[in-house]
Amino acid sequence: xxxxxxxxxxxxxxxxxxxxxxxxxxxxxxxxxxxxxxxxxxxxxxxxxxxxxxxxxxxxxxxxxxxxxxxxxxxxxxxxxxxxxxxxxxxxxxxxxxxxxxxxxxxxxxxxxxxxxxxxxxxxxxxxxxxxxxxxxxxxxxxxxxxxxxxxxxxxxxxxxxxxxxxxxxxxxxxxxxxxxxxxxxxxxxxxxxxxxxxxxxxxxxxxxxxxxxxxxxxxxxxxxxxxxxxxxxxxxxxxxxxxxxxxxxxxxxxxxxxxxxxxxxxxxxxxxxxxxxxxxxxxxxxxxxxxxxxxxxxxxxxxxxxxxxxxxxxxxxxxxxxxxxxxxxxxxxxxxxxxxxxxxxxxxxxxxxxxxxxxxxxxxxxxxxxxxxxxxxxxxxxxxxxxxxxxxxxxxxxxxxxxxxxxxxxxxxxxxxxxxxxxxxxxxxxxxxxxxxx
Numbered sequence: 001x002x003x004x005x006x007x008x009x010x011x012x013x014x015x016x017x018x019x020x021x022x023x024x025x026x027x028x029x030x031x032x033x034x035x036x037x038x039x040x041x042x043x044x045x046x047x048x049x050x051x052x053x054x055x056x057x058x059x060x061x062x063x064x065x066x067x068x069x070x071x072x073x074x075x076x077x078x079x080x081x082x083x084x085x086x087x088x089x090x091x092x093x094x095x096x097x098x099x100x101x102x103x104x105x106x107x108x109x110x111x112x113x114x115x116x117x118x119x120x121x122x123x124x125x126x127x128x129x130x131x132x133x134x135x136x137x138x139x140x141x142x143x144x145x146x147x148x149x150x151x152x153x154x155x156x157x158x159x160x161x162x163x164x165x166x167x168x169x170x171x172x173x174x175x176x177x178x179x180x181x182x183x184x185x186x187x188x189x190x191x192x193x194x195x196x197x198x199x200x201x202x203x204x205x206x207x208x209x210x211x212x213x214x215x216x217x218x219x220x221x222x223x224x225x226x227x228x229x230x231x232x233x234x235x236x237x238x239x240x241x242x243x244x245x246x247x248x249x250x251x252x253x254x255x256x257x258x259x260x261x262x263x264x265x266x267x268x269x270x271x272x273x274x275x276x277x278x279x280x281x282x283x284x285x286x287x288x289x290x291x292x293x294x295x296x297x298x299x300x301x302x303x304x305x306x307x308x309x310x311x312x313x314x315x316x317x318x319x320x321x322x323x324x325x326x327x328x329x330x331x332x333x334x335x336x337x338x339x340x341x342x343x344x345x346x347x348x349x350x351x352x353x354x355x356x357x358x359x360x361x362x363x364x365x366x367x368x369x370x371x372x373x374x375x376x377x378x379x380x381x382x383x384x385x386x387x388x389x390x391x392x393x394x395x396x397x398x399x400x401x402x403x404x405x406x407x408x409x410x411x412x413x414x415x416x417x418x419x420x421x422x423x424x425x426x427x428x429x430x431x432x433x434x435x436x437x438x439x
Contacts, residue, residue, distance in 0.1 A: 001376040002115050004034065017118040020125055020338035023223070025114040033111065037104040040097050047094045054086055113222055117373045119338050120347045126337030132350065133337065138321065139330030141354050142412050149418070150357035151410040152286045155181055157418060159439040160410075161287075173276060173290045177403060180436040184409065184422070185294070185402045187429035192296040192323050192400035193269050199319060201267040201298060206247035208271050209238050214250040217378035219344035219370070226277045244270040244297040245396045249374055252301065256389060257382040263302035263312065267399065269294060287403045288355075288362060296399040303382065304372060304390040313369045316397040317349050320365045323400055327423045329408050330354045332361055344373040351398075356411040364405050367397035 007014050008031070015027050124133045155161025160181025166174035177185050197203050209231065215221040220228065220242070231238040241247060248266045257264075272295050283289035298319060300312050317333065324331050336348040348368045352361035372391035375381070380392050413421045420436040427434055 001112055002117060002373065003376070004112065007031075007115065008034070013118050014115055017116045020119060021116045021341055021343065022127070022339050023114065023116045023343060025111065025116070027115070030108065030111045030115070033104055033108050037101060037108060040101040040104065044094060044097050044101065047090050047097070051090055054090075110222075113216065113377075114343075116343045117346050117370065119341060119345075122335070123341070123347050124335055124337040125339075127339040128337075129340045131337045132334040132340060135333045135335055135349070137330070137332040138325060139328065139354075141330050142356070144356070146416045148356050148411060148414060150286065151407045154410050154414055154418070154420060157438060158420065158436050160184070160436065163286075170291075172284065174292070175287060175290065175403070179439060180430070180433070181403075181406070183430045183433070184406060184426065184436070187422075187426040188327075188400055188402050188405055188409070189269055189294055189296055190429050191326075191425055193267065195323055195326070196267040196296065196298055196319065196399055201265045204244075204248060204251075204266050204268040206244050206251075206268045206270050208241055208273075210241055210246055210250070212237050212239070213253065214246050215239055217253055217380075218246045218249050218374050219342065219377065220246065223343050227275050229273050229275060240273040241270070242272050242274045243295060243396075244268040244272070245299055248297065248299040249301070249380075249394050249396065250378055252380050252392075253378040255380065257301075257380075257392065259303060259382050259384045262382060262392070263300050266299045266301075267296060268299075269296045272401075286357070287407055288358075290403075293401060293403060295401040298397050298399050300395045301375075301380070302393050302395070303384075304393055306371065309369050309371060309393045309395060312395050313347070313349070313367060316395060317351070317367045320351055320367065320397055320399055324351065324353065324364075326425050327409065329405075329412065331364070336366075342368070344368075344370045346371050346373070353405065353408045354412070355407050357407070362404070362407065364401060364408075365398040367395070369393070369395045 002014065007027070011027055011031060018025050018027065124131065126132065149157075152161065152163065158181075159179045160177065162176040162178055163174075166176045193203065212221065215228065228242065229240040231240070247270075248268055251266070252264070272293050274291060276289055276291060279289060298316050300316060302308055302312055321331070321333070331351050331353045334350050334352060336345075336350055341348055345368045348366060350363050351365035351367075353364045355362040371393050374394045375391040380394075381389050382392055383389050409423065410420055413423060415421060418438065422430055422434050422436060
């Protein structure tokens with residue numbers, strides 16, 4: 001959620017953010033409701049002040065009544081009666097104003113949940129992913145001296161992948177990883193997890209099912225609701241997470257942290273579920289766009305400092321790059337343009353790995369910084385050395401997501417005889433297997 005005071009100061013900044021991110025939200029209506037709401041609160045405060053004043057006046061009259069001469073008591077009693085009737089009238093007006101205020105507050109909150117975080121100045125303005133800007137590349141794209149196979153063909157021939165039975169059991173975009181495919185999947189996840197623990201991140205095992213406040217707090221609701229699987233017959237409502245970012249970032253929801261403990265650096269491996277709504281007919285073959293996968297996610301909760309957030313952003317991107325470099329997978333880093341950013345992201349860098357079957361770079365990682373957008377929604381704060389309470393900043397990035405990353409591994413490490421060479425860093429996790437051959 002954004003800072004309403006900041007929106008009042010500079011509404012054009014938020015109008016521009018909505019336009020650049022292609023998010024529909026009526027900023028003018030929000031400001032109008034906010035003004036009405038503040039006016040009602042002022043009236044309520046005035047009534048409270050008047051009731052307090054009347055209480056004092058009644059007390060003073062009661063004291064005078066006790067000491068008054070008999071001829072003056074009738075007049076004082078009349079004044080007392082009139083004052084005693086006034087609080088009932090004020091209470092009725094106050095209740096009406098309170099009801100109006102609560103209704104406006106509800107409307108305000110619904111609108112505020114849709115207002116996007118403005119992008120940072122360095123973010124390129126663009127309509128969609130085609131206008132993302134390449135920042136750098138690493139590694140050499142392999143040129144084959146034989147006709148390479150795609151990962152689906154390789155996986156089927158080597159007993160690593162069974163899409164047909166996956167679809168039969170669970171519908172489109174489903175699969176089985178079998179034999180060496182399952183081992184390779186687990187190996188790359190465990191390798192990434194170990195890399196992050198060595199870099200000082202606290203390993204976590206997190207819930208894959210959360211309640212609505214966690215989804216709202218991390219910014220996946222309300223705008224991303226259609227991408228989420230909802231549990232049926234649950235009260236309160238429960239949802240399958242699309243990333244460990246949700247439980248990791250919401251871990252300290254409604255807490256006030258000690259500044260001395262910051263930053264909190266968390267990493268978790270979790271199952272992830274996404275409906276892929278709106279992608280009918282897009283990337284339907286293979287493992288690129290699927291409903292269920294596993295991911296190692298890194299999350300940082302840090303102090304409210306923009307420059308510090310940018311430095312942490314660079315670090316989490318470097319963590320993911322280190323994993324890809326260890327696996328010797330060629331990749332590029334792109335600065336994501338405004339039209340491809342999510343509601344809460346101030347900036348995002350995607351890492352795209354080369355996938356021969358697509359003859360293109362394919363997104364394998366996304367690194368986002370939110371400043372205090374998520375923390376405001378989660379009520380996630382810390383107390384600094386001066387005793388001041390501030391909202392934290394949050395960031396997250398994929399360390400590795402599988403089985404999507406198996407696409408470049410299988411395709412780039414394939415051999416002319418149809419086998420696949422296991423990347424050296426993964427061999428210890430595969431019982432020393434250095435080559436995957438036909439079973």
